[in-house]
Amino acid sequence: MSAAAPRAPGALARWWDSDLAYSFRRSPVAVAAALMLLVILFGAALAPWVAPHNPLDLASLNLMDSRIPPVWDAEGQSSFPLGTDDQGRDILSGILYGVRISLVIGVGAVLFAVVVGIAAGLLAGYAGGAVDAVLMRIADIQLTFPAILIALLVDGVVTAALPQEMHERLKVQVLIFSIGISFWPQFARTVRGSTLVERGREYVMAARVIGLSSGRIMLTHILPNVLGPVFVIGTLTLGLAIVTEATLSFLGVGLPPSSPSVGTLIRIGNDFLFSGEWWMTIFPGLALVLLVLSINLLGDWLRDALNPKLR
Amino acid sequence: MAEGRIVLEAIEASRSFDVSRPWLQRMVAREGRRVLRAVDAVSFAVTVGRTLSLVGESGCGKSTVGRLAVGLYEPSGGEIRFEGQSLSTARAQPALRRRMNMIFQDPYASLNPRWRVSDIVAEPIRAFRLLSGRDVQDRVGQLLTQVGLSPRDGEKYPHEFSGGQRQRVSIARALSSEPEFLVCDEPTSALDVSVQAQILNLMRDLQARMQITYLFISHNLAVVRHMSDLLGVMYLGRIVEYGPGESIFAAPRHPYTRLLLDAIPDLGMAGSTRARTPVGGEVPSPINPPSGCTFHPRCPLANARCRAEVPKHTRDGDVLAACHAVEEGRGAG
Numbered sequence: 001m002s003a004a005a006p007r008a009p010g011a012l013a014r015w016w017d018s019d020l021a022y023s024f025r026r027s028p029v030a031v032a033a034a035l036m037l038l039v040i041l042f043g044a045a046l047a048p049w050v051a052p053h054n055p056l057d058l059a060s061l062n063l064m065d066s067r068i069p070p071v072w073d074a075e076g077q078s079s080f081p082l083g084t085d086d087q088g089r090d091i092l093s094g095i096l097y098g099v100r101i102s103l104v105i106g107v108g109a110v111l112f113a114v115v116v117g118i119a120a121g122l123l124a125g126y127a128g129g130a131v132d133a134v135l136m137r138i139a140d141i142q143l144t145f146p147a148i149l150i151a152l153l154v155d156g157v158v159t160a161a162l163p164q165e166m167h168e169r170l171k172v173q174v175l176i177f178s179i180g181i182s183f184w185p186q187f188a189r190t191v192r193g194s195t196l197v198e199r200g201r202e203y204v205m206a207a208r209v210i211g212l213s214s215g216r217i218m219l220t221h222i223l224p225n226v227l228g229p230v231f232v233i234g235t236l237t238l239g240l241a242i243v244t245e246a247t248l249s250f251l252g253v254g255l256p257p258s259s260p261s262v263g264t265l266i267r268i269g270n271d272f273l274f275s276g277e278w279w280m281t282i283f284p285g286l287a288l289v290l291l292v293l294s295i296n297l298l299g300d301w302l303r304d305a306l307n308p309k310l311r
Numbered sequence: 312m313a314e315g316r317i318v319l320e321a322i323e324a325s326r327s328f329d330v331s332r333p334w335l336q337r338m339v340a341r342e343g344r345r346v347l348r349a350v351d352a353v354s355f356a357v358t359v360g361r362t363l364s365l366v367g368e369s370g371c372g373k374s375t376v377g378r379l380a381v382g383l384y385e386p387s388g389g390e391i392r393f394e395g396q397s398l399s400t401a402r403a404q405p406a407l408r409r410r411m412n413m414i415f416q417d418p419y420a421s422l423n424p425r426w427r428v429s430d431i432v433a434e435p436i437r438a439f440r441l442l443s444g445r446d447v448q449d450r451v452g453q454l455l456t457q458v459g460l461s462p463r464d465g466e467k468y469p470h471e472f473s474g475g476q477r478q479r480v481s482i483a484r485a486l487s488s489e490p491e492f493l494v495c496d497e498p499t500s501a502l503d504v505s506v507q508a509q510i511l512n513l514m515r516d517l518q519a520r521m522q523i524t525y526l527f528i529s530h531n532l533a534v535v536r537h538m539s540d541l542l543g544v545m546y547l548g549r550i551v552e553y554g555p556g557e558s559i560f561a562a563p564r565h566p567y568t569r570l571l572l573d574a575i576p577d578l579g580m581a582g583s584t585r586a587r588t589p590v591g592g593e594v595p596s597p598i599n600p601p602s603g604c605t606f607h608p609r610c611p612l613a614n615a616r617c618r619a620e621v622p623k624h625t626r627d628g629d630v631l632a633a634c635h636a637v638e639e640g641r642g643a644g
Contacts, residue, residue: 202421206481209381209413210435210488211405224425 023305033297044100051093061088083279095287098262106242112180117187122218125195139185147182154178194226235299239292262288315358318524325388326350349375351548362525364535367545373528377494409439412490416497418477422469429465435488454483475506494526544568547605554630564632612636
């Protein structure tokens with residue numbers, strides 16, 4: 001209703017006025033989840049400045065500091081707020097650096113899956129016929145396996161194919177690739193479905209009449225119209241991807257203890273759970289839960305907010 | 312009618328679609344391929360600056376003819392010529408492709424909802440590299456003014472417009488490459504009656520000013536009467552009557568044309584002495600069309616010959632009609 005409003009109020013102001021922003025402000029769960037996520041994101045992004053210690057610097061570790069309980073315990077020390085592990089590594093610092101790696105891998109894997117999925121979905125939906133049949137059967141077959149199994153398999157094969165000395169250096173890239181590969185079918189199927197609908201619309205026909213190439217029609221006309229659901233699935237898949245990475249690291253095929261992710265920390269701590277040193281595994285676990293929970297709550301909100309039937 | 316250069320010509324053009332079920336289901340049910348003949352040996356010619364209208368009930372193949380005429384479909388038989396060249400050859404050349412465009416039926420689906428109106432209108436200009444830089448925006452402003460919108464409307468998105476305004480945007484886009492030939496596929500059928508007249512008048516205006524040739528597709532005879540120089544009446548993929556609009560409206564030959572004209576609730580015809588022949592029934596399936604003249608199950612004049620033999624076009628004055636009854640001189644009302 002702002003027909004007479006002055007032009008170009010700026011992207012931020014326009015966003016604040018949008019339906020989506022309104023629905024965000026009205027949802028306390030979404031706001032809480034976003035705040036939580038922001039805190040975690042800041043902590044992870046600024047880890048080198050906010051963390052009390054550098055867990056990646058092995059020289060700074062002191063075995064004398066090992067197995068110190070959290071600060072509120074009688075034996076706790078103020079320099080290790082959440083205690084230390086068996087190597088004398090500060091748990092809080094480990095979590096901050098670990099969340100950082102987990103997020104990088106999670107976001108990287110989802111972006112990879114989104115790019116592959118969108119490309120396959122657009123191609124299958126727009127070209128149809130044999131291309132569609134082949135791409136979608138590959139996706140169907142992959143969907144019959146659990147994603148974690150695919151990720152485990154791809155990770156194993158890629159790692160075996162790489163020379164020994166590159167394993168540690170390329171571990172993050174390998175994980176992004178193997179987790180990303182295991183999630184592309186969801187995106188491909190969604191994009192294909194929307195593409196089938198959009199392809200039959202008259203605006204696509206109008207573009208074909210003036211002789212635009214199929215590639216240009218897919219990228220400039222269809223792609224912007226199929227991105228909505230991709231955002232929702234992307235957000236929800238981010239939570240899954242982070243959990244998958246944590247699971248792989250927990251199983252010992254993920255990141256090594258020298259550059260631990262949250263999953264690696266949980267695995268290390270797991271060995272000491274029954275000897276009473278619960279903080280080593282509970283705190284990283286809690287961090288993982290909060291991270292994934294806030295992402296999923298935001299994803300749920302986004303799904304509902306973008307669904308016109310639920311308005 | 313023979314004056315002027317022929318812009319678009321269809322020579323016995325046909326188009327079939329394969330509507331078979333998937334291979335596995337066909338094997339299980341032991342049935343063969345099924346083919347739908349949407350357009351069956353259709354011939355016509357439109358001269359420059361004129362309008363040929365195609366009318367018929369839904370499913371008669373008129374939209375398919377429209378899509379054939381701009382090259383969205385290849386004809387599966389016969390030929391379509393643009394400026395004397397086969398259409399597929401013509402469309403291979405951007406210079407010729409620029410000269411044809413299309414206006415669509417549904418103004419809610421024919422504009423990309425994620426694009427600004429200025430980009431929508433400029434798309435053909437950019438695709439054919441007609442202008443560049445600031446000139447594009449100036450031209451878009453001109454075009455929007457020409458179709459009765461404001462140049463400032465270019466900033467907006469399609470959802471901010473009404474159906475009639477969107478159709479104006481659609482027309483502006485179609486005009487932006489300065490085409491000489493436009494296919495209009497039911498451009499007003501999704502609009503309110505009051506808006507229909509505005510859009511039709513706009514289109515006639517533009518035609519008079521720029522000598523545009525129209526292939527106009529509609530199921531609405533009142534609209535067609537307003538627009539056409541030439542008229543083709545289609546039934547089940549064939550043109551059953553073809554000739555100058557006035558001649559056909561004054562004295563329809565084919566029983567189907569008479570049925571369509573009778574169906575117009577027109578006060579002027581209330582006192583007409585012409586007998587009204589109410590013809591019921593639905594259009595038969597084009598997958599399995601009736602034998603002989605495909606109109607015979609609904610035709611009041613049908614006899615044994617109509618059921619067996621496909622009628623050829625016969626000339627009556629300046630009108631061509633495909634009907635045994637007309638040819639034999641029976642039933643000429």
